[in-house]
Amino acid sequence: MYSSDFGKDFLWGVATAAAQIEGAASVYGKGPSIWDTFSKKPGKIKKGHKPDEACDFYHRYEQDIAMVKTLGFKVFRMSIAWSRIFPLGGGTVNAEGVAFYHEVIDECLKNDLIPMVTLYHWDLPEALSKEGGWTAYGINNAFNEYALFCAKEYGDKVKQWIVINEPFGFTSLGYMLGVHAPGLTGVTNFFEAALHTAIAQADGAKILRAEVNQAVIGTAFSCSEIVPYSHSDQDVMIAKRTDILMNRFFLEPALGLGFPTGNWDVLEKFAISYSTWRHQSRMAFDFDFIGIQNYFPLVIKYNAFIPVVQAWEVKAKSRKVPHTAMGWEINADSFYRIIKQFATYPQVKNIMITENGAAFHDKLIDGKIEDGERVDYFKAYLAAMLKAKNEGINITGYLAWTLMDNFEWAEGYQARFGLVHNDFKTQQRTIKQSGYWWQEFLSK
Ligand code: NOJ
Numbered sequence: 001m002y003s004s005d006f007g008k009d010f011l012w013g014v015a016t017a018a019a020q021i022e023g024a025a026s027v028y029g030k031g032p033s034i035w036d037t038f039s040k041k042p043g044k045i046k047k048g049h050k051p052d053e054a055c056d057f058y059h060r061y062e063q064d065i066a067m068v069k070t071l072g073f074k075v076f077r078m079s080i081a082w083s084r085i086f087p088l089g090g091g092t093v094n095a096e097g098v099a100f101y102h103e104v105i106d107e108c109l110k111n112d113l114i115p116m117v118t119l120y121h122w123d124l125p126e127a128l129s130k131e132g133g134w135t136a137y138g139i140n141n142a143f144n145e146y147a148l149f150c151a152k153e154y155g156d157k158v159k160q161w162i163v164i165n166e167p168f169g170f171t172s173l174g175y176m177l178g179v180h181a182p183g184l185t186g187v188t189n190f191f192e193a194a195l196h197t198a199i200a201q202a203d204g205a206k207i208l209r210a211e212v213n214q215a216v217i218g219t220a221f222s223c224s225e226i227v228p229y230s231h232s233d234q235d236v237m238i239a240k241r242t243d244i245l246m247n248r249f250f251l252e253p254a255l256g257l258g259f260p261t262g263n264w265d266v267l268e269k270f271a272i273s274y275s276t277w278r279h280q281s282r283m284a285f286d287f288d289f290i291g292i293q294n295y296f297p298l299v300i301k302y303n304a305f306i307p308v309v310q311a312w313e314v315k316a317k318s319r320k321v322p323h324t325a326m327g328w329e330i331n332a333d334s335f336y337r338i339i340k341q342f343a344t345y346p347q348v349k350n351i352m353i354t355e356n357g358a359a360f361h362d363k364l365i366d367g368k369i370e371d372g373e374r375v376d377y378f379k380a381y382l383a384a385m386l387k388a389k390n391e392g393i394n395i396t397g398y399l400a401w402t403l404m405d406n407f408e409w410a411e412g413y414q415a416r417f418g419l420v421h422n423d424f425k426t427q428q429r430t431i432k433q434s435g436y437w438w439q440e441f442l443s444k
Pocket of ligand 1: 017020166293355401408409417
């Protein structure tokens with residue numbers, strides 16, 4: 001299998017995010033983001049790691065972009081740190097931050113790479129979080145100001161856009177479970193954040209459509225095939241609910257279908273108390289592509305003691321199935337099935353795999369990293385994607401997560417997903433075996 005099996009127009013790339021690679025978190029006029037403040041609170045990030053320096057991409061972007069080129073990719077997916085443009089979330093612009101993204105984008109173009117820009121990859125300006133962040137009604141005006149600014153500023157050079165990265169990811173982890181920034185908990189926070197995020201997702205897309213000539217606009221959803229642990233009615237029912245939350249909850253409003261409720265009282269109450277139907281058309285957009293980010297399936301069991309969702313994840317480890325260093329099940333067939341699930345919506349015109357990859361315990365030995373497990377992971381997942389594509393699903397591209405080891409949110413720097421190893425003390429980059437494997441795969 002080589003890249004040419006996917007057709008010559010297929011877009012191959014690597015995905016990154018600002019807070020995970022840039023560093024320079026509190027300099028050059030950048031305002032703090034929620035991840036800067038969250039990481040300073042004790043016990044929130046493993047080993048007390050902070051995104052302050054990360055991969056120092058801010059100072060090393062030329063070398064890193066050259067590496068993307070060397071590996072043979074066509075697309076460089078990056079995100080803009082909102083608080084580097086608007087240190088306070090809105091109003092005064094930080095010219096130095098604006099110039100930085102011009103430089104990065106220009107560097108991509110110089111290297112003949114397509115820059116793909118995510119507007120929001122989880123690093124909300126702290127100033128906005130103080131006013132309630134995604135739970136507050138005012139967030140939509142602030143987001144639209146930011147989206148409009150980026151569209152006008154970079155729209156001549158950037159044609160590929162992703163509005164929001166994993167709306168379910170950051171609203172559930174950051175506003176319901178409190179394990180990601182800003183660390184809020186509870187169903188009410190989650191629902192408020194969800195509604196405003198679903199609105200922002202379509203608002204941002206509409207702004208890009210109006211401002212950017214020939215824009216290709218997508219948004220990126222996390223997804224996981226949900227498998228009931230047993231055939232019992234309760235396990236089947238709870239798996240359905242989990243599927244609604246994890247796979248349908250943000251996708252369906254974007255497609256114009258409104259928030260799904262699935263006869264589930266919790267979601268029905270949400271729909272009623274926020275009259276979500278009133279926002280149905282505002283949350284909808286005719287996306288050029290739907291981004292899918294898949295890492296693992298979930299096996300779900302009913303558990304009455306878990307509040308609200310009553311779903312319990314039966315971990316890959318305890319089921320003794322292959323898994324990554326994160327404990328995430330490796331299962332390429334489930335990747336194939338979730339692609340098919342998303343493709344069943346007639347409103348989904350094109351699918352792009354905007355993230356997929358794996359963390360392993362990579363070891364640098366004699367200046368080399370033999371990460372055969374990661375190579376096998378990619379081979380299996382790419383074969384599954386090819387199968388779906390050959391069955392007629394419009395898959396337009398695939399972006400590997402991620403270029404280099406980086407700040408993996410609450411996991412800190414220990415979880416290594418990169419095709420390139422990074423030594424966080426010296427910032428020395430070393431291409432892994434998987435990076436060379438990609439180079440070969442993309443060469444034909
Ligand atoms: C989802 C997120 O978009 C990305 O930021 C994260 O690092 C990867 N998946 C791996 O967890």
